[in-house]
Amino acid sequence: MRVIYMARHGETDWNAEGRWQGHTDVPLNDTGRLQARGLAAALLPLGVRAAASSDLSRARETAEIVASALGVPMARTDADLRERSFGIFEGLTFAECAERYPDAWEAWQKERRAPGGAESQATLAERVMAAANRVALEVAADDAPALVVTHGGSLRALVAAVTGEMPPFVKNGEVWILVHEGRFVEARKV
Numbered sequence: 001m002r003v004i005y006m007a008r009h010g011e012t013d014w015n016a017e018g019r020w021q022g023h024t025d026v027p028l029n030d031t032g033r034l035q036a037r038g039l040a041a042a043l044l045p046l047g048v049r050a051a052a053s054s055d056l057s058r059a060r061e062t063a064e065i066v067a068s069a070l071g072v073p074m075a076r077t078d079a080d081l082r083e084r085s086f087g088i089f090e091g092l093t094f095a096e097c098a099e100r101y102p103d104a105w106e107a108w109q110k111e112r113r114a115p116g117g118a119e120s121q122a123t124l125a126e127r128v129m130a131a132a133n134r135v136a137l138e139v140a141a142d143d144a145p146a147l148v149v150t151h152g153g154s155l156r157a158l159v160a161a162v163t164g165e166m167p168p169f170v171k172n173g174e175v176w177i178l179v180h181e182g183r184f185v186e187a188r189k190v
Helices: 013-017 030-046 057-070 094-100 102-111 121-138 152-163
Strands: 002-008 050-054 074-078 146-150 175-180 184-189
Touching: 002 030, 002 121, 002 152, 030 057, 030 175, 050 057, 057 074, 057 146, 074 121, 094 102, 121 146, 121 152, 121 175, 121 184, 146 152, 152 175, 152 184
Parallel strands: 002 146, 050 074, 050 146
Antiparallel strands: 002 175, 175 184
16 A cells, blocks of 8 residues: 655745646745645655655645655656646636636536647546556555645546545645555545
8 A cells, every 4th residue: 555645736926816827837936835834844744755746846846845844855757747738728817718718718617628728637637647656656655655746636636536526626735645555546635
């Protein structure tokens, strides 16, 4: 049995402004760095042996802050842990999406149909599951969990794939525990 703690990255200016980030590489802000230090304090008693993250700077910097505070290595960055690509919505607020792309916004609101140029939920779940499996098998150990810092949509997609239910919105710095026994068998909020 292997355990992975999955956390959403700290806050960015775009989070604070309510903008879709997706694959756009937006850095942490000062609040996000404070959240990363708080995440490290919360994880300190849990025996994390190594950290991994998305290759986007907001996740990578969060993981680096936590790894440094815990005195563990950054074992890898993986593009498959990235947030969902949101195509035409990236960089926009909800109001801007509704104004500029009313049909796509309505389809997203009513059916969760991905906007133009965006990644499907199934594709997102598949790639994040593959990356999390790699961390479980190559970074975590039977006696020591690993930390994965990813993104809200990616974390939700993975939890939904494991549990069959889409969790609610994931806050910056929020942590979930995933249990791997040859495959992920459990996912719950810490």
